[in-house]
Amino acid sequence: MRIGHGFDVHRFGPGDHLMIGGLRIAFEQGFVAHSDGDVLLHAVCDALLGACALGDIGRHFPDTDPAWAGADSQDLLRRVYTLVKEAGFALVNLDATLMAQQPRMAPHIPSMIETLTALLQVEEGCVNVKATTTEKLGFVGRGEGVAAEAVVLLARHDRGQVSE
Numbered sequence: 217m218r219i220g221h222g223f224d225v226h227r228f229g230p231g232d233h234l235m236i237g238g239l240r241i242a243f244e245q246g247f248v249a250h251s252d253g254d255v256l257l258h259a260v261c262d263a264l265l266g267a268c269a270l271g272d273i274g275r276h277f278p279d280t281d282p283a284w285a286g287a288d289s290q291d292l293l294r295r296v297y298t299l300v301k302e303a304g305f306a307l308v309n310l311d312a313t314l315m316a317q318q319p320r321m322a323p324h325i326p327s328m329i330e331t332l333t334a335l336l337q338v339e340e341g342c343v344n345v346k347a348t349t350t351e352k353l354g355f356v357g358r359g360e361g362v363a364a365e366a367v368v369l370l371a372r373h374d375r376g377q378v379s380e
């Protein structure tokens with residue numbers, strides 16, 4: 217078994233939507249980022265890479281490389297999960313938390329869970345996403361951006377069987 221943790225932050229900037237959990241959410245600002253800025257998917261990538269001792273997202277997709285400019289983070293996560301499987305592991309479960317004063321995430325969370333469940337090829341009930349404000353405290357509370365944390369558990373994957 218392997219455990220991994222990921223954390224990411226993106227600040228708000230000019231724009232009219234946010235990409236979070238693979239979902240396009242209409243908003244009065246956008247994210248400042250090299251890719252599409254999907255803070256949740258980036259935290260999940262880092263948790264998966266961490267569990268396999270494979271470094272972090274910036275090592276695999278440098279923000280100095282034009283190849284990743286405007287990248288769809290679902291594509292980055294697919295690439296990361298391929299590395300996980302090549303390392304001999306598969307996801308057991310994922311738990312993630314979005315920290316945002318706004319927008320309200322609750323209506324979007326079922327779609328985010330559905331997207332992550334499909335991308336990570338797990339059965340229903342293995343992915344959880346939740347949200348919290350920070351009670352108007354700190355950079356999240358001042359409405360400067362969104363943070364995300366993710367924790368994953370991986371198991372060895374042998375010939376289609378998942379085991380410890």
Ligand SMILES: Nc1ccn([C@@H]2O[C@H](COP(=O)(O)O)[C@@H](O)[C@H]2O)c(=O)n1
Pocket residue numbers: 315316317318319320321322323346347348349350351
């Ligand atoms: N951006 C957010 C933040 C929170 N929620 C939901 O509101 C509930 C209460 O949040 P607290 O900050 O008071 O813990 C929480 O259970 C979230 O489901 C949200 O939808 N969007």
Ligand SMILES: C[C@@]1(CO)OP(=O)(O)OP(=O)(O)OC[C@H]1O
Pocket residue numbers: 224225248249250251252253254258273274275276277278279280284285287
């Ligand atoms: C995703 C990458 C892609 O270049 O860029 P950003 O969108 O800026 O996101 P970050 O969370 O800073 O991770 C670094 C990069 O891998």
